[in-house]
Amino acid sequence: MLKEEFEQRTSFYPDQALYSIIEKHYMEFNGDKDAFCKAYKKNADGFAEKIQREADMQAFKALAAVENAVKDYGFRIAELEKALECEQEWRPYEDTDNVRQADYEKLANQSDTEHMSDEKAKDLLYKWYGFASEKITIHHSIPVYEVNRHGRLRKVGEMDRSPLYNATDWNYIRFDCGRMSYELYNDNLRPYLH
Numbered sequence: 001m002l003k004e005e006f007e008q009r010t011s012f013y014p015d016q017a018l019y020s021i022i023e024k025h026y027m028e029f030n031g032d033k034d035a036f037c038k039a040y041k042k043n044a045d046g047f048a049e050k051i052q053r054e055a056d057m058q059a060f061k062a063l064a065a066v067e068n069a070v071k072d073y074g075f076r077i078a079e080l081e082k083a084l085e086c087e088q089e090w091r092p093y094e095d096t097d098n099v100r101q102a103d104y105e106k107l108a109n110q111s112d113t114e115h116m117s118d119e120k121a122k123d124l125l126y127k128w129y130g131f132a133s134e135k136i137t138i139h140h141s142i143p144v145y146e147v148n149r150h151g152r153l154r155k156v157g158e159m160d161r162s163p164l165y166n167a168t169d170w171n172y173i174r175f176d177c178g179r180m181s182y183e184l185y186n187d188n189l190r191p192y193l194h
Contacts, residue, residue: 009037093147
């Protein structure tokens with residue numbers, strides 16, 4: 001029996017998955033098309049429900065198979081990511097064109113070093129270099145990177161870089177003014193390279 005014939009006789013329009021089960025039951029049915037369709041339409045002895053239940057179970061099994069495949073692919077992707085991580089040999093990276101973290105920490109760990117407020121840092125930049133206070137944005141951290149054996153960088157976190165002042169020749173401020181980024185370190189003002 002064709003799907004169109006079933007639809008004409010029952011006024012029921014199943015999807016292809018359900019119809020394949022209906023067709024299977026039709027092949028096992030002891031009677032002609034009209035008798036089968038009449039039994040299906042009346043749900044004689046739960047006939048249509050039985051077919052629908054079988055279709056639902058088939059759909060649930062298919063869904064479970066897909067979910068298991070997705071889970072397996074997830075495990076495989078995690079394994080491949082771990083292998084790729086090892087192959088790339090990621091290691092800590094510090095940009096030597098900017099102030100080194102060890103130098104910053106040496107200044108920060110001195111007992112007489114002051115952790116400046118943004119206002120005090122802006123005031124110092126205005127007095128020493130003439131930067132307009134309202135155009136300055138003080139930064140309190142720098143990005144932390146790792147580099148792989150192919151020379152590619154990835155950001156892995158942030159490190160503290162609050163403004164510090166110990167003396168006129170021992171200080172640190174990282175800031176933006178307009179579209180430029182700067183580091184003031186030990187009374188040496190230079191562009192901050194991203």
